[in-house]
Amino acid sequence: MMILSPSILAADFLNLGEDIKAIDEAGTQYIHIDVMDGCFVPAISFGMPILSAVRSATDKFLDVHLMIEKPERYVEEFARCGADGITFHLEACDCVKETIEKIHKCGKKAGISISPDTSVEALIPFLEMVDMILIMTVYPGRGGQQFIGYCEEKVKQLYQMIRERQLHIDIEVDGGIKLDNLEMIMNAGANVIVVGSAVFQKGKTKQNTEAFLKIFKERE
Numbered sequence: 001m002m003i004l005s006p007s008i009l010a011a012d013f014l015n016l017g018e019d020i021k022a023i024d025e026a027g028t029q030y031i032h033i034d035v036m037d038g039c040f041v042p043a044i045s046f047g048m049p050i051l052s053a054v055r056s057a058t059d060k061f062l063d064v065h066l067m068i069e070k071p072e073r074y075v076e077e078f079a080r081c082g083a084d085g086i087t088f089h090l091e092a093c094d095c096v097k098e099t100i101e102k103i104h105k106c107g108k109k110a111g112i113s114i115s116p117d118t119s120v121e122a123l124i125p126f127l128e129m130v131d132m133i134l135i136m137t138v139y140p141g142r143g144g145q146q147f148i149g150y151c152e153e154k155v156k157q158l159y160q161m162i163r164e165r166q167l168h169i170d171i172e173v174d175g176g177i178k179l180d181n182l183e184m185i186m187n188a189g190a191n192v193i194v195v196g197s198a199v200f201q202k203g204k205t206k207q208n209t210e211a212f213l214k215i216f217k218e219r220e
């Protein structure tokens with residue numbers, strides 16, 4: 001099944017409640033929460049208070065994407081603040097297996113993410129353990145960037161790797177996804193689609209969400 005995960009990094013923070021309501025009512029399945037620490041990526045976005053606030057406003061699956069160094073330090077706290085899934089970067093963590101276990105111990109779905117320069121082979125030791133893999137299709141750190149073309153191939157490669165092992169792992173993509181490259185990335189094998197700037201637009205957020213979901217429906 002195709003899943004939409006709008007990234008609130010692109011939302012209007014002065015009207016976050018309304019933006020959440022718009023995507024929720026339009027039928028989004030996930031809501032993507034981008035946490036940046038100013039170390040793993042240059043930018044600092046937001047953390048637990050915003051996650052808790054979003055949690056109080058919706059029952060949707062909260063898909064937390066940690067762009068932070070040593071994510072293992074904060075797993076329990078993000079779980080407590082309402083995350084349903086916690087995804088961390090392979091490049092930012094020296095104890096990947098332990099971190100996945102920690103996430104599972106909290107009763108949450110575990111994901112690992114790789115940046116554009118990291119090869120999919122680096123994921124092999126962890127494939128049996130994870131619920132989701134996030135292939136970044138831009139360099140992590142900010143919204144509104146252009147999709148990086150060669151990442152399509154990485155998604156295809158990962159899809160193959162998962163199939164060969166007969167595993168059930170969601171493939172998420174994040175960065176530069178718009179209506180006009182959606183088909184390409186779905187064909188490559190991605191099934192969880194993060195969209196920031198192409199969803200959150202003043203007065204159009206609900207209809208943008210519906211437009212993505214309509215394409216998913218047509219594929220079923």
Ligand code: DX5
Nearest residue numbers: 140141143144175176196197
């Ligand atoms: C980038 C974030 C993305 C970003 C996507 O570091 O992980 O989730 O917000 O935004 P768009 O869809 O605008 O590229």
Ligand code: ZN
Nearest residue numbers: 034065174194
């Ligand atoms: Zn993200």
